[in-house]
Amino acid sequence: MEERKPLSEHEKVIEINGLYKSFGNYHVLRGVDLELYKRENLVVLGKSGTGKSVLIKIVVGLLTPDRGEVKVLNQHVDQITYKELLALRLKVGFSFQNSALYDSMTVRENLIFPLVRNQRKLTKGEITSAVEEMLDAVGLLHTINQMPSELSGGQRKRIGIARTLILRPEIMLYDEPTAGLDPITCLEINNLINEVQERFHTSSIIITHDLTCAKAVGNRVAMLLDGKFERQGTFEDVFNTSDDRVKPFYDYNFIQ
Amino acid sequence: MEIKDEVKSPGKISRTFITLYDVFQFMGRFFKEGFLPPYEGKELMKQCYDIGYRSLALISLTGFITGIVFTKQSRPSLSEFGATSWLPSLVGIALLRTLAPLLTSLIAAGKVGSSIGAELGSMRVTEQIDAMEVSATNPFKFLVTTRVLASTITIPILTFYTAMVGMLGALLNVSLSEGTSAKAFFQSSLESITFLDITASTIKAVIFGFTIGMVGCYQGYNSSKGTEGVGKAANSAVVIGMFLIFIEEVVSVQFFGLFRT
Ligand SMILES: Nc1ncnc2c1ncn2[C@@H]1O[C@H](COP(=O)(O)OP(=O)(O)OP(=O)(O)O)[C@@H](O)[C@H]1O
Ligand SMILES: [Mg+2]
Numbered sequence: 001m002e003e004r005k006p007l008s009e010h011e012k013v014i015e016i017n018g019l020y021k022s023f024g025n026y027h028v029l030r031g032v033d034l035e036l037y038k039r040e041n042l043v044v045l046g047k048s049g050t051g052k053s054v055l056i057k058i059v060v061g062l063l064t065p066d067r068g069e070v071k072v073l074n075q076h077v078d079q080i081t082y083k084e085l086l087a088l089r090l091k092v093g094f095s096f097q098n099s100a101l102y103d104s105m106t107v108r109e110n111l112i113f114p115l116v117r118n119q120r121k122l123t124k125g126e127i128t129s130a131v132e133e134m135l136d137a138v139g140l141l142h143t144i145n146q147m148p149s150e151l152s153g154g155q156r157k158r159i160g161i162a163r164t165l166i167l168r169p170e171i172m173l174y175d176e177p178t179a180g181l182d183p184i185t186c187l188e189i190n191n192l193i194n195e196v197q198e199r200f201h202t203s204s205i206i207i208t209h210d211l212t213c214a215k216a217v218g219n220r221v222a223m224l225l226d227g228k229f230e231r232q233g234t235f236e237d238v239f240n241t242s243d244d245r246v247k248p249f250y251d252y253n254f255i256q
Numbered sequence: 257m258e259i260k261d262e263v264k265s266p267g268k269i270s271r272t273f274i275t276l277y278d279v280f281q282f283m284g285r286f287f288k289e290g291f292l293p294p295y296e297g298k299e300l301m302k303q304c305y306d307i308g309y310r311s312l313a314l315i316s317l318t319g320f321i322t323g324i325v326f327t328k329q330s331r332p333s334l335s336e337f338g339a340t341s342w343l344p345s346l347v348g349i350a351l352l353r354t355l356a357p358l359l360t361s362l363i364a365a366g367k368v369g370s371s372i373g374a375e376l377g378s379m380r381v382t383e384q385i386d387a388m389e390v391s392a393t394n395p396f397k398f399l400v401t402t403r404v405l406a407s408t409i410t411i412p413i414l415t416f417y418t419a420m421v422g423m424l425g426a427l428l429n430v431s432l433s434e435g436t437s438a439k440a441f442f443q444s445s446l447e448s449i450t451f452l453d454i455t456a457s458t459i460k461a462v463i464f465g466f467t468i469g470m471v472g473c474y475q476g477y478n479s480s481k482g483t484e485g486v487g488k489a490a491n492s493a494v495v496i497g498m499f500l501i502f503i504e505e506v507v508s509v510q511f512f513g514l515f516r517t
Contacts, residue, residue: 060390091393100387104375114391167391253362 006220006234010038012071013171013203014059021054027055030227036171036203041193043156043214044207045238045249046224052207054098055224056113056173059205060094061085073170090118093169093202097176101148108144111135111163118167130166132241137199138162138192154185158192165196172196172204178213190216211253223249271334279460280398282307282474290401297477299398303406309365311360311414318359326350331433341444346424348445352453358505361464365497367470368501372403373493376476377474377486385477404469411465412458419457456512462465464501464510471497 014036015217021029028051036042037137039199046052057063058070061077070077075088102110111131116122122130135141138158148156157177164172176188177193190213195219196202214221225245231238239250327347334340376399379385387393423445430436472493479489 011506024375057386062389089390092390094387094390095388096383098383100383102379102384102387113388114393117393118391161388163304164391177502 004041004219007040009051010034010040013038014205015071016055016059017069019046019055019058019070020066021051021058021063023064023220026143027227029058029065032224032228034222034229034232036205038203039197039201040219041160041204041206043221044205044224045209045211045214045221046207047245050224051227052224053175056094056207057207058200059173060089060092065217076120081236083152090167091170093167095157095161095172095174095177096163097179097207098107099153099156101151101156101159101163103148105148106144107135107140107146107148107151107159107162110159110184113234114163115166134162134166135159137165137195139188139241151193154181154189157181161192162197163215165200168200170202173207174204174206176207176209178210183212186210186213187216193217193238209249211250258278278478279474280336282477285396286404286470289397290405296398297404300406301400303327303402304410307364307368307406307410310371311364314359314363314367315414315418316421318363319356319421319424322355322359323347323351323422323427324429325508326355326422327426327429336453343430344426344436344441344445345448348423348449349453351419351426352449353372353459354505354509356422357415357457357460358501360415360418360461361411361468361501362498363516364407364414364465365468365471365501366494368407369468369493370490372407372469372472373476373479374486374490376400376473376491379484380477380479381481381483396477400473403473404466407469407472408462408465411468412461415457415461415464442469446489452512452515456508456515460504460508463504466481467504468497471500 014034016032016034017031019029020027034042034055034057044052044055054063058065059072059077064078072088073091075084077085077088080088101107101114103115103255105154108131111134112127115127115130121126130203132141132144135144138157138161140155140162143151143155143159150157151159161174161177174193177189181189193206194217198203206213206217218235220233221235222229223238223246230242231246233242239246241247262413285468327343330343330346331340334342334346376385379399385395385399388398423442426445427436427438427441429439431438475496479485
């Protein structure tokens with residue numbers, strides 16, 4: 001496996017400073033600082049319930065932060081108008097942990113849905129070829145007329161990614177793209193994530209528990225511990241420690 | 257929608273006001289966004305068709321039976337005065353003014369309201385609404401506006417359909433008992449129906465339809481996460497919908513009574 005290097009010399013596309021978020025008395029994020037550099041794949045690790053999904057939901061404005069600064073493509077997410085937020089969301093793709101496919105629509109309609117509502121001038125032919133190209137890119141062209149309920153978990157994940165990519169985002173946020181999948185499908189998804197990075201020049205945040213995936217796709221790794229990113233850097237930087245909160249992650253994945 | 261820290265545990269009364277405020281905001285959003293392009297015409301047609309299709313069988317059956325039963329039950333009191341010839345006009349007025357709007361809306365509140373609540377609720381729970389949101393589309397417009405408009409349009413049509421079917425039931429009963437011809441039956445029943453009756457029923461049905469769509473959508477769209485949220489959304493869509501329909505019925509009887517002398 002080739003060594004993937006940090007791209008910190010590139011410009012920043014996401015900048016988070018001193019971010020706090022609580023739900024009632026439960027303080028999930030407590031002073032998160034994070035940068036995402038252009039064209040980089042940043043892997044975010046962390047125990048279940050530490051607020052990884054909450055973090056990227058704040059990035060796309062699905063949740064509002066209590067305190068702190070969230071800049072995406074040089075815009076403050078919590079200070080812009082709804083219209084500006086929509087324009088920004090066009091540039092940020094979000095792949096949900098549970099795929100969130102529209103279950104009353106076929107795969108084709110799932111992909112068409114965001115496309116026609118954002119690019120009203122497309123002809124029928126252009127729409128069809130965009131949909132087919134994207135399904136081909138995730139290797140699922142043959143499922144085009146199926147309903148989401150007829151797909152497997154891994155296929156749903158990939159359709160979810162295709163539906164996001166069809167808007168040609170500059171930033172991709174993957175929420176546990178390989179969770180619950182067999183090793184072979186995981187490899188396919190890892191390859192897909194890397195292919196997306198190369199082909200569409202995206203910068204991505206990948207949330208995962210799977211260190212094989214982290215190693216395969218990440219230029220840089222950040223670990224969410226007790227509401228903050230205490231450890232960031234290359235894979236080795238993060239795991240070269242005796243910290244009890246970090247070691248089990250590594251041990252579980254590689255020493256059995 | 258999160259409630260900020262300042263209002264940690266609002267009391268019952270302030271919670272009611274928070275909910276009311278929320279409801280009005282939701283309705284405001286419907287009026288603000290509903291009539292601005294781009295329109296979701298295709299989805300609107302689909303919803304209209306769905307609503308009609310879902311309730312048609314039950315409405316036909318209920319309307320027909322109500323027509324028969326109501327006629328049968330009214331006959332003894334009228335015949336005491338030797339006035340059975342008034343049956344067609346009595347049934348016609350009762351059906352059009354009250355029975356048809358109320359029956360149709362209550363059935364629709366059960367069938368349509370609950371399925372809107374459950375559908376939107378499960379879309380909320382499985383993050384499909386969030387997915388629309390992050391793909392820069394407007395889920396409110398696609399999901400809520402279309403459904404509210406569809407039920408506002410469809411319920412009045414169904415109401416007149418119910419009245420028609422009810423009249424057929426009444427006709428069946430009358431022609432069997434009194435041997436009245438269809439022509440004579442419709443002549444005498446339509447004669448007594450005024451323009452005000454038709455207008456009032458239409459307005460009422462529009463309000464009922466709007467209520468059903470709005471309550472179903474509000475409950476589903478704001479349903480809490482988790483599977484039980486879906487059930488709750490569907491259930492309260494029916495209960496609250498029916499409750500509001502009864503209140504609206506009482507108010508509108510009073511209101512339109514002002515125009516009748
Ligand atoms: N909308 C919400 N309302 C209330 N609490 C929430 C909400 N969203 C998340 N939480 C809470 O925030 C915490 C973090 O949730 P989050 O989904 O971000 O975890 P996660 O790190 O993604 O975990 P996992 O790896 O299991 O997906 C959880 O304990 C959850 O209960
Ligand atoms: Mg998560």
